[in-house]
Amino acid sequence: MIKTIFFEDQKLRILDQSQLPERVAYLNCSTVEELSTAIKTLKLRGAPLIGVAAAFGLAMAVTDYKGPADSLEEYFQKIKSLLASTRPTAVNLFWALERMDKVFQVNKAATQQAIALFLRKEPEHMFAEDININYSIGEYGQSLLNANCRIMTICKAGALATCGYGTALGVIRSAARRNKIEQVWVCETRPVLQGSRLTAWELKQDSIPLTLITDSMAGYTMSLGKVDAVIAGADRIAANGDTANKIGTYSLAVLARHNNIPFYIAAPLSTLDLSRSDGLQIPVEERDPEEIRQIKGVQLSLPDVEVFNPAFDITPNELITAIITEKGVIRKPFERELKKLK
Amino acid sequence: MIKTIFFEDQKLRILDQSQLPERVAYLNCSTVEELSTAIKTLKLRGAPLIGVAAAFGLAMAVTDYKGPADSLEEYFQKIKSLLASTRPTAVNLFWALERMDKVFQVNKAATQQAIALFLRKEPEHMFAEDININYSIGEYGQSLLNANCRIMTICKAGALATCGYGTALGVIRSAARRNKIEQVWVCETRPVLQGSRLTAWELKQDSIPLTLITDSMAGYTMSLGKVDAVIAGADRIAANGDTANKIGTYSLAVLARHNNIPFYIAAPLSTLDLSRSDGLQIPVEERDPEEIRQIKGVQLSLPDVEVFNPAFDITPNELITAIITEKGVIRKPFERELKKLK
Secondary structure, eight states: OOOOEEEETTEEEEEOGGGTTTOOOEEEEOSHHHHHHHHHTTSSOOHHHHHHHHHHHHHHHHHHOOSOGGGHHHHHHHHHHHHHTSOSSOSHHHHHHHHHHHHHHHHTTSOHHHHHHHHHHHHHHHHHHHHHHHHHHHHHHHTTOOTTEEEEEOSOOBGGGSSSSBSHHHHHHHHHHTTOEEEEEEEOOTTTTHIIIIIHHHHHHTTOOEEEEOGGGHHHHHHTTOOSEEEEOOSEEETTSOEEEETTHHHHHHHHHHTTOOEEEEOOGGGEETTOOSGGGSOOOBOOTHHHHEETTEEOSOTTOOBOOBSEEEEOGGGOSEEEETTEEEOSSHHHHHHHHO | OOOOEEEETTEEEEEOGGGTTTOOOEEEEOSHHHHHHHHHTTSSOOHHHHHHHHHHHHHHHHHHOOSOGGGHHHHHHHHHHHHHTSOSSOHHHHHHHHHHHHHHHHHTTSOHHHHHHHHHHHHHHHHHHHHHHHHHHHHHHHTTOOTTEEEEEOSOOBGGGSSSSBSHHHHHHHHHHTTOEEEEEEEOOTTTTHIIIIIHHHHHHTTOOEEEEOGGGHHHHHHTTOOSEEEEOOSEEETTSOEEEETTHHHHHHHHHHTTOOEEEEOOGGGEETTOOSGGGSOOOBOOTHHHHEETTEEOSOTTOOBOOBSEEEEOGGGOSEEEETTEEEOSSHHHHHHHHO
16 A cells, blocks of 8 residues: 655655656655645645644654743644644644644643654554544445446545545445446546546556546536446535535536436545534635646646636535445434534 | 638638647648648637638639549549548538538539639638628627626637637627626636637637636536526537537536526537437547647656547537527527527
């Protein structure tokens, strides 16, 4: 299994996803600033992975802290805010930082060295937990699928978005192990092309049959009767089940509904944000217009053309057939069922 | 107004759309083979324009014919078949070639020189007619729009798809002249990016306000209440109103329906094919997988990844609010109304 993140020689080593599929290269982050730039520039992506990476970053910061002992907490909070500001939509980031904060609070009477040690262990737990969670999601999810299943997916909710195995791709992997997968339709996922660059690469590595399409072909492919289910990941799920995920997910949900195809969200419970009553309360990140005007430095349109570039969209709960979590498959009414699980 | 095609020094000169928006460059076609390669490789595009270009090509072939007089008709039919084979979906191509065949049949007793002269005049008529037709479509179409209108469109149904002015973009131009356009949402239109490359350029030339989005953002933009109408062109319309147009059009129609937004098709009656009872009878062209694997020579995915690349999709008539033609706005039942007009 490909390693997305690990610690070595006091440095955080991160798989540089911006270089895939051409090169498998690792990036060294020795400081929190380097890490936060790597997150902002999408060298690493995917809600669960960002959370664990940020937690590693906090641990690293405390290890390397050189100031007076009585300012350590203030410094910790400053670094926590810096990391929280890297990406606004994925909730796992905030969840992971809060979890680190709890570890800090419980141990803050200890020496800096001891605190650093406890903080270092926490992301390692999160890492192992995340993989286990993904296996569980995979198992529950595959139980929804029949033989010879043709799945459509968007973005990259695979090993590369998580610590390993994946959420939506975890379901596909678990189904593939049972020989249930006939075909995976991979939407290329403009603007950053996580589908064509990353998901296609991951599936190929696992020898799972896939066909790449542009996002604009998803509807037509469904209308031809070639899709049995759509499975997507999530960056944040509101209390009522409304889900923020990669831009284009909402369109897939509407198209699936119109074509009577089940639409599933696969995500760990850490993605759930009960403090947001519905999808309208979830902040949606807008990114650099250059992502649409160019691809890899190649100009696609006029250099000064006006652009709207939301990185995510909101899928209303009524379009979601079920939410697949590590504790089971949640069906409507989502509000009640999600609350129970959390 | 930009010239998409003209005759000069016995050569057909064609605006090379594959070089836009970087360069406004013209391509010389001195032979039918050069012209048919230009059509196949998308140097010129758009159903009405392809039809007129192919007609010019037939005239050019007869002018340059060097064989025995009694083989001229056979040669004419051979060239007609060659041109007919360039693109399978747009019906205007076949319509234009049939119109040239009629001119040939009526005049075939004349000398080669006289036949060539008649054939040369026909595409010039078509050219002038096409522009007039587009003005009419524009006028009828703009009457459907209110003030401060925010329109979404896909592909490039503008001057560059036609002999000038445009179909869907003709409606937008006519509405803009009456200050009705607040915003045009341009879908980039993967894989060949006619939206970001060509439609954005055309609108900019006319100072019509536009915002570029990826195709995957269309649904979310609609869900935010930012779109008042969707207008698309057509490559072929079946007798029942089912419409073939650029891949992604069907998705826009489903998304518009889900968001209670009117969805219009703007197209000349030459696009109508009464011989096809419904959309299932329209052949959909599949194009080179490299269009998805690469953009302008830049690799986007694995070089050997499996790809599905339909260039068009079929929008069922029930998702179309009205069809805007040069003879008026057609509403349901389309079958009866289209038959009447044709």
